[in-house]
Amino acid sequence: MKWSKLMIQTLREDPGDAEIDSHKLMVRAGLMKKAAGGLYTYLPLGMRVLNKVQRIVREEMDRAGAQEIVMPILQPAELWKTSGRWESMGPGMFRLKDRGAHDYALSPTAEEMVTDLVKGVVSSYRQLPVTVYQIQWKFRDEIRPRFGLMRSKEFLMKDAYSFDVSLDAADASYMAMFEAYKRVFERCGLKAYPVEADTGDIGGKFSHEFHVLADSGEDGIAFCGGCGYAANLEKAERKVGNGEQGTGNGEAMETIPTPGAKTIDEVSKFMGVPGSAFVKSLVYLADGKPVMVCVPGDRDVNEVKLRHFLDAKKVELADFETVLRATGANAGSVGPVKPADASLRIVCDQELRGAKGCIVGANRDDHHIRNVDLSRDAKIADADYADLVVVRDGDVCAKCGKPLAIRRGIEVGHVFKLGTKYTDAFKAVYKNDSLEERTMVMGCYGIGVSRTVQAVIEQSHDANGIVWPASVSPFQVCICLLDPDNADAAQVAAKLESELEAKGIDVIVDDRQERPGVKFKDADLIGFTVRVVVGAKGLAAGGVEVKRRCDDKSATRVVPPADAAEAVASLLA
Ligand code: ATP
Numbered sequence: 319m320k321w322s323k324l325m326i327q328t329l330r331e332d333p334g335d336a337e338i339d340s341h342k343l344m345v346r347a348g349l350m351k352k353a354a355g356g357l358y359t360y361l362p363l364g365m366r367v368l369n370k371v372q373r374i375v376r377e378e379m380d381r382a383g384a385q386e387i388v389m390p391i392l393q394p395a396e397l398w399k400t401s402g403r404w405e406s407m408g409p410g411m412f413r414l415k416d417r418g419a420h421d422y423a424l425s426p427t428a429e430e431m432v433t434d435l436v437k438g439v440v441s442s443y444r445q446l447p448v449t450v451y452q453i454q455w456k457f458r459d460e461i462r463p464r465f466g467l468m469r470s471k472e473f474l475m476k477d478a479y480s481f482d483v484s485l486d487a488a489d490a491s492y493m494a495m496f497e498a499y500k501r502v503f504e505r506c507g508l509k510a511y512p513v514e515a516d517t518g519d520i521g522g523k524f525s526h527e528f529h530v531l532a533d534s535g536e537d538g539i540a541f542c543g544g545c546g547y548a549a550n551l552e553k554a555e556r557k558v559g560n561g562e563q564g565t566g567n568g569e570a571m572e573t574i575p576t577p578g579a580k581t582i583d584e585v586s587k588f589m590g591v592p593g594s595a596f597v598k599s600l601v602y603l604a605d606g607k608p609v610m611v612c613v614p615g616d617r618d619v620n621e622v623k624l625r626h627f628l629d630a631k632k633v634e635l636a637d638f639e640t641v642l643r644a645t646g647a648n649a650g651s652v653g654p655v656k657p658a659d660a661s662l663r664i665v666c667d668q669e670l671r672g673a674k675g676c677i678v679g680a681n682r683d684d685h686h687i688r689n690v691d692l693s694r695d696a697k698i699a700d701a702d703y704a705d706l707v708v709v710r711d712g713d714v715c716a717k718c719g720k721p722l723a724i725r726r727g728i729e730v731g732h733v734f735k736l737g738t739k740y741t742d743a744f745k746a747v748y749k750n751d752s753l754e755e756r757t758m759v760m761g762c763y764g765i766g767v768s769r770t771v772q773a774v775i776e777q778s779h780d781a782n783g784i785v786w787p788a789s790v791s792p793f794q795v796c797i798c799l800l801d802p803d804n805a806d807a808a809q810v811a812a813k814l815e816s817e818l819e820a821k822g823i824d825v826i827v828d829d830r831q832e833r834p835g836v837k838f839k840d841a842d843l844i845g846f847t848v849r850v851v852v853g854a855k856g857l858a859a860g861g862v863e864v865k866r867r868c869d870d871k872s873a874t875r876v877v878p879p880a881d882a883a884e885a886v887a888s889l890l891a
C-alpha cells in the first residue's frame with residue numbers, strides 16, 4: 319500500500335472533546351473520525367485494526383467450537399416483551415416504529431432473539447450443547463457516551479450464547495469461552511484480567527469480566543496480592559470483625575446541636591471527631607419502598623450489593639419529602655435512633671454490628687446524637703446486618719485475609735452463566751432421552767470489539783503516539799521512503815515491500831513528498847510495529863534502518879537491503 323493513495327489525515331492537535339490518551343490518539347492518528355456524539359466512522363487504518371481484532375475473535379470462537387451466525391439488529395418488541403426487558407431496559411434501549419406502527423428495538427444485546435432462534439431449531443438433547451456467536455453492531459443510548467470507542471452509542475460487539483442440557487453441562491461451555499477470551503486478549507497484545515463481576519441487567523448467577531488495567535478505566539477492581547482474588551468493586555467483598563466501630567463504654571445518649579453541618583465531613587469538623595466515629599444514614603427507595611441504610615461514616619454504600627440484599631429491581635436515594643416523612647428530618651440529620659416512622663426498615667453494614675459510642679443524625683434538623691449503642695438504641699433486625707459497602711484500598715480480603723488493592727479497569731469482555739432466565743421466558747425446551755421436556759440452560763458471552771481496539775492503545779502508547787502490537791497493527795511495517803524521486807531508493811523500497819508481502823507481512827510505503835521529520839512523526843504517531851527507513855544517503859552508506867516502534871533509537875539496526883526482509887520478519891516474530 320502506498321501512503322500517497324491512503325485516505326488519511328493525521329493531526330498535530332488533540333481533539334477538543336477527547337479526555338483520554340487512546341481517544342486522542344485514535345483521532346490524531348487518523349484511525350477514526352467523529353460523525354456525531356458517541357458515533358464514529360472508522361477510517362481505512364482504523365478499519366484494518368478493527369478487522370484484525372475481528373479475525374482473532376473469529377478464530378478463537380471457531381477454535382472453541384462456537385458457530386458464527388448473524389442476527390438482525392432491528393428486533394421486534396414482542397421478543398423483548400416476552401422476557402420483560404421491553405420495560406426493564408428503560409431509556410438505554412433505542413426504540414422505533416415501522417410504518418405499520420409496530421414497535422422495534424435496535425439491539426443492545428441479543429439474548430431474546432437468540433433464544434427464540436434456538437428454540438425453533440433445537441428439539442432434542444442430541445442437538446446440545448450448541449454455542450453460536452455473531453459479530454454485530456450494538457446500540458445503547460448511554461447516559462454519558464464518552465472516551466471515544468470506550469463508551470459509544472453504536473459499537474461492535476462479539477456476542478456468543480451457549481445452550482446446554484443442564485447447569486453442570488453449561489459449566490463446560492462457560493469454561494470454553496473463558497479460555498477462548500484469555501487467548502483473544504493475549505493475541506491482541508492485551509493484558510486482560512478476569513475478575514468476578516455482578517450480573518447486572520442481563521441476569522444470571524455467575525459472571526466474570528475481563529479487564530484491562532488503566533487509570534482511565536471506568537470500573538474499580540479489587541485485587542488481592544495474597545490469593546489472586548479479583549472482583550469488580552460492585553461485587554468485591556471484605557472481611558470484617560464485629561463491633562469495630564466506636565469505643566463507647568455504655569454512656570447514655572446525648573443530643574447535641576450541629577447547626578448547618580450536613581455532611582459527615584462537616585459534622586466531624588464541627589465536633590472534632592473522625593468520620594469513622596459516625597454512622598452514615600441514608601434513606602433509599604427500594605422498588606418505591608423507603609428503607610434506611612446505615613454504614614460506617616467513612617464508607618460508601620454499594621448500591622449493587624444493597625439491591626441484591628433487598629432483592630429489589632431498583633434502588634435509588636429517596637426524595638426529600640420521603641426522607642422527611644420517614645425520619646422527621648432532612649437528609650444530613652437522619653439516623654437509626656427512633657425515626658418518625660417507627661416501622662421504617664433499617665439495614666446496616668455488618669461492620670456496625672455491636673457498634674457502641676457512635677454518632678448518628680438525631681432525626682431532628684441540625685442535631686446529632688452521641689454515645690449511641692446500636693443494639694441498645696436502634697431497632698435493627700439481626701438479619702438486616704449485611705455487607706453493604708464499597709471495599710477500599712487496604713481492606714482485608716474475604717478469602718485469605720491479605721490486604722486488597724484497588725485499581726481501575728476497562729471492561730473488554732464479559733462471560734455469564736445465565737441459567738434459565740431466558741429459556742424459561744421463551745419456553746425453550748428440548749426432549750431428553752426419555753422424551754421428557756427439559757428447559758435449556760444458557761450462557762452468554764460478550765467482547766467489546768471496538769472497545770478492545772481502543773483499549774490496546776490505552777495500554778500501549780507513549781508521548782509520541784501509539785505502539786501497536788504486531789498482531790493488530792494497521793500495517794505491521796512502515797517503510798519510510800525518504801527520497802521518493804530517487805530511483806535506487808524507490809526500487810529498494812518496492813522490492814522490500816514485495817518481499818515482506820510474500821512473507822505474509824503487511825506493509826505501507828510512505829512515498830509522500832514530505833520531509834523526513836514529518837514522515838517519522840507520523841509513523842510514530844500511528845505506531846506501526848516496525849519502521850524501515852530507506853533513503854539515498856543511507857543506501858550510499860550501505861543499508862536501510864530497521865527499528866521496532868517499542869524500542870528506543872539506540873536499538874536501530876542498519877542492514878543491507880538484501881537482508882532487510884529477514885531482519886524485519888525476526889523483529890515481528
Ligand atoms: P459497561 O459496564 O462498560 O457499560 P456492560 O457491562 O453494560 O458494559 P455488556 O452488556 O457486558 O456491557 O457488553 C459486552 C461488552 O460490550 C462489554 O464487556 C464491553 O466491552 C462492550 N460494551 C458495552 N457497552 C459499550 C459501549 N457503550 N461502547 C463500547 N463498548 C461497549
Ligand code: MG
Binds near residue numbers: 527729731732
Ligand atoms: Mg458487562
